[in-house]
Amino acid sequence: MKLFEWSLRLKGFPINEAKKTLDVIKNLTPEQYSNYLSKQLRDIVAFHLEHTIFYKDLCNGIDTKNWNEIPVLTKADLQQPLENRLSDKFTPKTVYTNKTSGSSGTPFVFAKDNFAHAITWVTFMQRYGWFNIDLNTSKQARFYGIPLDTKGYYKERFKDWLGNRYRFSVFDLSDAALEKVLRKFKRTKFNYLNGYTSAIVQFAKFLEQKNITLKTVCPTLEVCIVTSEMLFDDDKVLLETQFGIPVVNEYGAAELGLIAFQNKNDDWLVNSNHLYVEILDDNNQPVPYGKTGKIVITDLYNRAHPFIRYELGDLGSLSQKSTLQHPILDSLTGRTSDFIELPSGKLAAGLTFYYVTKTVMSKDANVKEFIIEQLEIDTFKISYVASKALNEVQKEAVQLAVDNYLEPNLKLIFEQETVLKRQKSGKLKQFTSYL
Numbered sequence: 001m002k003l004f005e006w007s008l009r010l011k012g013f014p015i016n017e018a019k020k021t022l023d024v025i026k027n028l029t030p031e032q033y034s035n036y037l038s039k040q041l042r043d044i045v046a047f048h049l050e051h052t053i054f055y056k057d058l059c060n061g062i063d064t065k066n067w068n069e070i071p072v073l074t075k076a077d078l079q080q081p082l083e084n085r086l087s088d089k090f091t092p093k094t095v096y097t098n099k100t101s102g103s104s105g106t107p108f109v110f111a112k113d114n115f116a117h118a119i120t121w122v123t124f125m126q127r128y129g130w131f132n133i134d135l136n137t138s139k140q141a142r143f144y145g146i147p148l149d150t151k152g153y154y155k156e157r158f159k160d161w162l163g164n165r166y167r168f169s170v171f172d173l174s175d176a177a178l179e180k181v182l183r184k185f186k187r188t189k190f191n192y193l194n195g196y197t198s199a200i201v202q203f204a205k206f207l208e209q210k211n212i213t214l215k216t217v218c219p220t221l222e223v224c225i226v227t228s229e230m231l232f233d234d235d236k237v238l239l240e241t242q243f244g245i246p247v248v249n250e251y252g253a254a255e256l257g258l259i260a261f262q263n264k265n266d267d268w269l270v271n272s273n274h275l276y277v278e279i280l281d282d283n284n285q286p287v288p289y290g291k292t293g294k295i296v297i298t299d300l301y302n303r304a305h306p307f308i309r310y311e312l313g314d315l316g317s318l319s320q321k322s323t324l325q326h327p328i329l330d331s332l333t334g335r336t337s338d339f340i341e342l343p344s345g346k347l348a349a350g351l352t353f354y355y356v357t358k359t360v361m362s363k364d365a366n367v368k369e370f371i372i373e374q375l376e377i378d379t380f381k382i383s384y385v386a387s388k389a390l391n392e393v394q395k396e397a398v399q400l401a402v403d404n405y406l407e408p409n410l411k412l413i414f415e416q417e418t419v420l421k422r423q424k425s426g427k428l429k430q431f432t433s434y435l
Helices: 002-010 015-026 030-051 053-058 116-130 150-162 173-185 199-212 233-243 350-361 392-403
Strands: 098-099 111-113 140-146 165-169 192-196 225-226 247-252 257-262 268-272 275-280 293-299 310-318 327-337 340-342 347-351 366-374 379-386 410-418 431-433
Touching: 002 015, 030 275, 030 293, 116 257, 140 199, 140 293, 150 165, 173 199, 173 257, 173 431, 192 199, 199 233, 199 366, 225 233, 247 293, 257 275, 257 310, 268 327, 268 379, 275 310, 293 350, 340 350, 340 431, 347 350, 350 366, 350 392, 350 431, 379 431, 392 410
Parallel strands: 140 165, 140 192, 192 225, 225 247, 366 431, 379 410
Antiparallel strands: 098 111, 247 257, 257 268, 275 293, 293 310, 310 327, 340 347, 366 379
16 A cells, blocks of 8 residues: 555645656656746746845845746745745745754745645655656655644654654664664564664664674565764765665755665766755856866755755765766765864854864764864864763874864863754754854
8 A cells, every 4th residue: 555645635736747757757758858947047036026025125136037046045044934035926824834853053934836846745655766666656754853842742752653654763872772773683574674863873872882783684675774963084984884774865955855866887967856065166156077166956846935046055076077967976075064263264164174084083983973063163072972082092082183184282171972962853963163
């Protein structure tokens, strides 16, 4: 029984119509796709200029026929009541609404019309199918946060039941909790893992300590899909080794759906079904393939709410192998807000600091996970979970790596913790600056 699709149709989302649209898009020639994309971009802009007062006011006095002149939407622009941003063809009761995660520090409520939401889910179905995962029948081991209030808790559990998934809370990653996770895998025919990278990596480290390959205790497993947090190359190797299955990197956002998904050739294919992804410089002009810039996205179908040249808050680049029809995400280097400001005046992505430190600390399996906080221009706190405290030699090795890769004379404060503080969603924010 296609319970998942049935639940979406029951809510009014036209799944069959979305599937037919995707079939048409999939079979377009490069020239036909170029024409399709141009038409969709023109149509979505024209629609919101006519029907969405918020967007019409934003574009007042601008030549919207010149794509590069169209304003870039920021999250700050959208932090106002949803009713102010809806097109006049919809009301809050006739659209799908949700809230962004707030990982950028600027959460807001957004809306999608029913077709836009349907095509989002059909795209997930298409991509997951590359790895023999059927959202209707495949059993998911889900590593996510969960609301702790009674109503929110049971609402998520019900949604998990409809989605044929079992949720493991990421708020407790102790050995005792992970032992229970392992026992559940031994007696459940899971087909795939999905969830926050940091939590799944912790489970893999736990299996490494016990010298267990997950596929041997749960032979039905097909793939592991990690999302919402950075996946480093060495962590991917660890996951593939300890799980015995392919590991796929997923990049998405609640308000847009699936943005990019790795295929079997490890190409991080951008979702060009219903999204148009641009990489822009600080002046909001496109940069060449291979160059890093701001990730800006247009939803081609959402007529309830404009996401046109919407700045997601992430930095990345498109591969030089990209085409208009098949863009490939080459790198995702962190959030635009997560920069390290150094005493010399140098700026670096926050994940650079995290990665340099991780490279040294991961040589000692004693360190399970850690986060970095910038307290002052020259002072950083490294909070870590480990079975024993780092010794002076290990701390000096971290200091030396930071000296070499960033700059000398930065002060490091090490604090051993039992549990690291996570965001309400359950995500682990790996770098935070308080400057």
